Amino acid sequence: xxxxxxxxxxxxxxxxxxxELKCNYSYSGSPELFWYVQYSRQRLQLLLRHISRExxxxxxxxxxxxxxxxxxxxxxxxxxxxxxxYCALSMNSGxxxxxxxxxxxxxxxx
Amino acid sequence: DTEVTQTPKHLVMGMTNKKxxxxxxxxxxxxxxxxxxxxxxxxxLMFVYSYEKLxxxxxxxxxxxxxxxxxxxxxxxxxxxxxxxSALYLCASxxxxxxxxxxxxxxxxxxxxxxx
Numbered sequence: 001x002x003x004x005x006x007x008x009x010x011x012x013x014x015x016x017x018x019x020e021l022k023c024n025y026s027y028s029g030s031p032e033l034f035w036y037v038q039y040s041r042q043r044l045q046l047l048l049r050h051i052s053r054e055x056x057x058x059x060x061x062x063x064x065x066x067x068x069x070x071x072x073x074x075x076x077x078x079x080x081x082x083x084x085x086y087c088a089l090s091m092n093s094g095x096x097x098x099x100x101x102x103x104x105x106x107x108x109x110x
Numbered sequence: 111d112t113e114v115t116q117t118p119k120h121l122v123m124g125m126t127n128k129k130x131x132x133x134x135x136x137x138x139x140x141x142x143x144x145x146x147x148x149x150x151x152x153x154x155l156m157f158v159y160s161y162e163k164l165x166x167x168x169x170x171x172x173x174x175x176x177x178x179x180x181x182x183x184x185x186x187x188x189x190x191x192x193x194x195x196s197a198l199y200l201c202a203s204x205x206x207x208x209x210x211x212x213x214x215x216x217x218x219x220x221x222x223x224x225x226x
Contacts, residue, residue: 032213044153044200044217086152096141096204096213097166100152 002027004089006101013077014109021072021104023061023087031089033063033070034098039083047072047085057081077108111136114218116201122224125191131221133184133201140206142184143215144176147198159184160206191225198222 005024013019025033035047048056050063050070061072070087087101114135123129133142141160145153158166159178167176173195175187184201199222202215 034213043219046214046216049214090213096143096215097155097158098153098213098215099155103152 002031002089002091002099004087004099004101006085006087006104008104009102010105010107012107012109015079016076019072019074019077019081019106019108021085021087021106023070023072023101025068025070025087025089027068027089027091029091031091033061034088034090035059035061035070035072036086036088036100037083038086044086077106079108079110082106082108112216114201114203114216116199116218116221118221119219120222120224122226123188123191124226125193127191128187128189130188131186131199131201131223133186133218134182135203135216136182137203137216138181138205139203139216140181141204142178143202143204144184144186145200145202145217147200147220149197153200157186188223191223193225196223196225 003026007022033050036044037047038044059074061070063070084103084105086103088098090096090098117132143158144156146156147153155168156170157176162178173190177185198220200220201218204215
């Protein structure tokens with residue numbers, strides 16, 4: 001069975017500091033990994049996915065199959081980055097069967 | 111239209127009531143989902159519909175009854191719920207098949223359900 005682990009419930013940093021939100025996964029096949037974000041009072045939305053290999057709002061994430069990790073990074077955090085971040089895994093099938101990690105709340109202080 | 115719309119936004123019901131949650135999308139997505147999210151917890155998958163047919167039921171109690179009347183609509187019928195069923199119910203949709211978008215979910219804002 002697939003599992004996603006986000007070890008930190010809360011990550012608190014100052015504005016301008018680097019940020020790394022950790023995500024490890026276990027799955028026997030070849031999954032697709034995602035980061036979803038939920039800002040206060042807003043709907044859950046996709047931040048990025050590993051196959052896109054792009055930077056969104058300054059965030060990047062690299063899939064490390066050897067370490068089964070998909071950590072989310074940003075070199076300089078902004079206050080507007082404060083939100084709940086969920087790492088998620090999906091098996092490659094005709095539709096998505098997302099399994100979410102427990103989430104990490106990122107708080108960026110001025 | 112690139113949104114998933116859910117109604118009502120808030121619902122309060124007694125344990126003997128029958129109510130329904132509705133979800134609508136006009137993005138041409140052929141997979142639709144119901145998730146349940148308790149406070150400070152991640153969303154948990156309940157049901158998946160693919161081409162209007164139920165593909166996954168994650169052992170959800172029968173007091174929750176999904177329905178997909180057409181490719182744009184998804185309902186969740188509620189009957190004889192318990193207080194512990196109080197949660198945010200999220201609808202989502204995605205493309206189907208092997209396209210690049212098949213694994214990308216677009217979520218609605220949710221229906222916040224309180225069972226008294």
